[in-house]
Amino acid sequence: MNVTIKDIAAEAELSPATVSAYLNGARVRAENRDAIECAITKLGYIRNDYARALKTRRSRTVGVIIYDLSDAFAAGVSAAIEGTLAQAGYGILICDCKNTGKTLTETVRFLISKMVDGLIVIMPDSTDGRCLDAAVRQNIPVVVVDRLMDRDDITQIVLNNREAAAGAVRMFLSGGHREIAIITGSREIYTHAERLAGFCEALAQAGRKPSAIVDGELTVEGGFRAAKTILTEAPQTTAVLVTSYLMTVGAVFGFGDRPIACAGFDNKAFSAAVRPDLAAVEQPKEEMGRLAAQRILAAAAGESYAPGVITLCAGMYSFEGT
Amino acid sequence: MNVTIKDIAAEAELSPATVSAYLNGARVRAENRDAIECAITKLGYIRNDYARALKTRRSRTVGVIIYDLSDAFAAGVSAAIEGTLAQAGYGILICDCKNTGKTLTETVRFLISKMVDGLIVIMPDSTDGRCLDAAVRQNIPVVVVDRLMDRDDITQIVLNNREAAAGAVRMFLSGGHREIAIITGSREIYTHAERLAGFCEALAQAGRKPSAIVDGELTVEGGFRAAKTILTEAPQTTAVLVTSYLMTVGAVFGFGDRPIACAGFDNKAFSAAVRPDLAAVEQPKEEMGRLAAQRILAAAAGESYAPGVITLCAGMYSFEGT
DNA sequence: CTGAAAGCGCTAACAA
DNA sequence: TTGTTAGCGCTTTCAG
Numbered sequence: 001m002n003v004t005i006k007d008i009a010a011e012a013e014l015s016p017a018t019v020s021a022y023l024n025g026a027r028v029r030a031e032n033r034d035a036i037e038c039a040i041t042k043l044g045y046i047r048n049d050y051a052r053a054l055k056t057r058r059s060r061t062v063g064v065i066i067y068d069l070s071d072a073f074a075a076g077v078s079a080a081i082e083g084t085l086a087q088a089g090y091g092i093l094i095c096d097c098k099n100t101g102k103t104l105t106e107t108v109r110f111l112i113s114k115m116v117d118g119l120i121v122i123m124p125d126s127t128d129g130r131c132l133d134a135a136v137r138q139n140i141p142v143v144v145v146d147r148l149m150d151r152d153d154i155t156q157i158v159l160n161n162r163e164a165a166a167g168a169v170r171m172f173l174s175g176g177h178r179e180i181a182i183i184t185g186s187r188e189i190y191t192h193a194e195r196l197a198g199f200c201e202a203l204a205q206a207g208r209k210p211s212a213i214v215d216g217e218l219t220v221e222g223g224f225r226a227a228k229t230i231l232t233e234a235p236q237t238t239a240v241l242v243t244s245y246l247m248t249v250g251a252v253f254g255f256g257d258r259p260i261a262c263a264g265f266d267n268k269a270f271s272a273a274v275r276p277d278l279a280a281v282e283q284p285k286e287e288m289g290r291l292a293a294q295r296i297l298a299a300a301a302g303e304s305y306a307p308g309v310i311t312l313c314a315g316m317y318s319f320e321g322t
Numbered sequence: 323m324n325v326t327i328k329d330i331a332a333e334a335e336l337s338p339a340t341v342s343a344y345l346n347g348a349r350v351r352a353e354n355r356d357a358i359e360c361a362i363t364k365l366g367y368i369r370n371d372y373a374r375a376l377k378t379r380r381s382r383t384v385g386v387i388i389y390d391l392s393d394a395f396a397a398g399v400s401a402a403i404e405g406t407l408a409q410a411g412y413g414i415l416i417c418d419c420k421n422t423g424k425t426l427t428e429t430v431r432f433l434i435s436k437m438v439d440g441l442i443v444i445m446p447d448s449t450d451g452r453c454l455d456a457a458v459r460q461n462i463p464v465v466v467v468d469r470l471m472d473r474d475d476i477t478q479i480v481l482n483n484r485e486a487a488a489g490a491v492r493m494f495l496s497g498g499h500r501e502i503a504i505i506t507g508s509r510e511i512y513t514h515a516e517r518l519a520g521f522c523e524a525l526a527q528a529g530r531k532p533s534a535i536v537d538g539e540l541t542v543e544g545g546f547r548a549a550k551t552i553l554t555e556a557p558q559t560t561a562v563l564v565t566s567y568l569m570t571v572g573a574v575f576g577f578g579d580r581p582i583a584c585a586g587f588d589n590k591a592f593s594a595a596v597r598p599d600l601a602a603v604e605q606p607k608e609e610m611g612r613l614a615a616q617r618i619l620a621a622a623a624g625e626s627y628a629p630g631v632i633t634l635c636a637g638m639y640s641f642e643g644t
Numbered sequence: 645c646t647g648a649a650a651g652c653g654c655t656a657a658c659a660a
Numbered sequence: 661t662t663g664t665t666a667g668c669g670c671t672t673t674c675a676g
Contacts, residue, residue: 014662020655032661046435047435047653048435049435049437050381051376051668053668054373055667070394070397075392076392079392079421080421093383093414095404095413102408111413114383221594249596254596270542273542273572273575274546274571328669336646337648342671343645345670354645354646369669370669373669374669376652376669376671377670378670379652
């Protein structure tokens with residue numbers, strides 16, 4: 001059997017309540033403090049957070065639901081969430097929907113059964129917002145990152161995707177480009193739909209049309225093939241916006257030596273290192289994660305939970321003469 | 323207040339014990355089953371796993387400690403762990419040491435306080451194995467992935483890194499290459515030290531010496547710079563082994579059009595998509611994660627926990643005429 | 645097949 | 661400041 005607060009109390013010849021109080025920061029007579037500390041190290045006591053959570057009704061754990069842990073964006077945001085939360089003594093329970101095959105609703109229930117103090121969802125797809133009902137009903141603060149859902153009782157954090165894409169287009173235009181194409185992902189995915197919309201709007205504003213709109217799989221290979229498609233079907237193209245990082249890497253290879261200007265998302269490090277002619281829209285992953293975590297922490301600390309939409313701006317890095 | 327098993331019992335006019343028994347798979351009279359199910363959906367009951375864990379002494383949660391969630395290898399292994407564990411109804415509590423700044427010992431204690439049923443550590447550095455003492459003392463099964471620690475009371479899962487590197491060298495040799503270099507990471511890191519050792523051994527066996535040994539930072543940029551170094555300082559080089567994925571991508575750019583044969587780690591998808599001349603050593607991330615998770619599950623299921631070292635073999639993909 | 649009672653380890657009143 | 665008591669929500673003997 002494990003060593004409990006009772007054992008410490010016995011060893012220190014005090015009551016469990018006193019030990020508990022001390023552990024929670026209350027003032028205790030110096031000699032008792034020493035006795036407790038001594039007993040703790042001697043017996044190797046580690047506080048049982050489950051028992052504590054059961055009593056206090058706070059688990060100091062938050063659930064993070066993401067579609068795919070292997071995705072760099074999601075992993076980056078998750079890392080920031082973890083960092084912020086860990087600093088406050090919280091743990092994170094991660095659920096990767098992709099390889100569990102469970103529905104969001106089931107996953108939410110699973111996490112509720114784990115008594116999470118908050119829920120952060122990073123799911124790019126277009127699942128119905130009702131899958132969060134159970135959590136909201138239990139007053140669990142919910143933050144959705146990187147997409148918009150049709151509900152006003154949760155916090156949503158998104159990038160200004162339209163403006164980010166439009167910015168890239170304007171950069172191309174002012175650089176003299178007139179035949180501008182886009183390599184994008186499925187319209188089912190919020191971010192890609194928005195980026196495409198921003199792209200088209202900015203072009204329309206300049207009185208132009210896209211030289212090509214090519215759908216690609218969200219992989220290096222997808223970007224590679226999409227680039228080849230542009231080369232053959234819209235050879236007049238001189239500039240291309242690519243709406244995801246992996247596709248950007250593939251597209252760069254696909255274009256090879258062709259003098260085609262490229263801008264992508266999240267490829268800042270990649271560009272800075274090996275392709276300084278490649279412009280990058282950089283999503284503030286750290287900030288998104290930190291904000292999400294802080295929202296949960298604030299709610300857990302009793303601050304009134306104010307749902308709403310937080311829209312962040314992307315950084316634009318143009319490197320050498322694009 | 324939340325709806326508990328008592329509420330269900332009251333609603334169904336049964337005792338909590340009966341409801342609990344039913345929930346745990348015991349046989350109940352059909353009418354009672356219906357009454358319980360009915361009450362559950364009516365009241366929206368979700369079982370409190372913390373209370374259950376406290377009683378049963380099993381949290382159905384395992385802790386995963388990794389150095390950096392943003393690292394593709396770690397994320398891939400973690401995803402496999404998550405998938406396997408989720409299927410068994412387990413949750414995973416992820417701790418990213420890099421951005422919490424906590425020591426491994428502290429993190430282990432944190433996870434113990436969360437009553438984890440097992441611990442999986444994916445830390446490439448050379449931290450002393452004693453940081454796992456607390457977990458072992460509590461009979462928590464521990465699996466360490468991707469490095470070897472000097473203890474025989476835990477399970478360790480590693481790749482046969484030496485053999486993997488040697489295989490790449492033999493491939494180069496049989497392809498007619500004689501001036502072979504390596505771009506590698508810090509010797510402090512188990513995997514890089516092993517791969518370098520295997521590289522040197524295989525060359526020595528063929529009576530040759532490395533044409534260059536270049537240390538790089540484990541990033542795209544690091545690989546890029548290392549490639550440039552080889553170009554200037556060992557221009558006779560015709561083949562290069564790179565010991566990490568990001569460095570491989572950087573090196574490919576660094577070498578540009580030069581006719582230098584390359585082999586890297588974990589770049590299979592990348593190569594298949596855009597550089598079919600690039601050979602790849604592929605680490606079985608999924609298998610590593612699955613094995614780790616299964617070990618924990620087996621131990622949790624009461625099977626005797628047999629510590630030891632599991633050595634896996636890498637896949638070798640040579641693509642077009644390397 | 646069902647119920648009563650005890651307790652997992654902890655905290656929160658309240659009393660001393 | 662410290663101790664007593666009760667109870668978080670669940671499971672688990674042991675009777676019935």
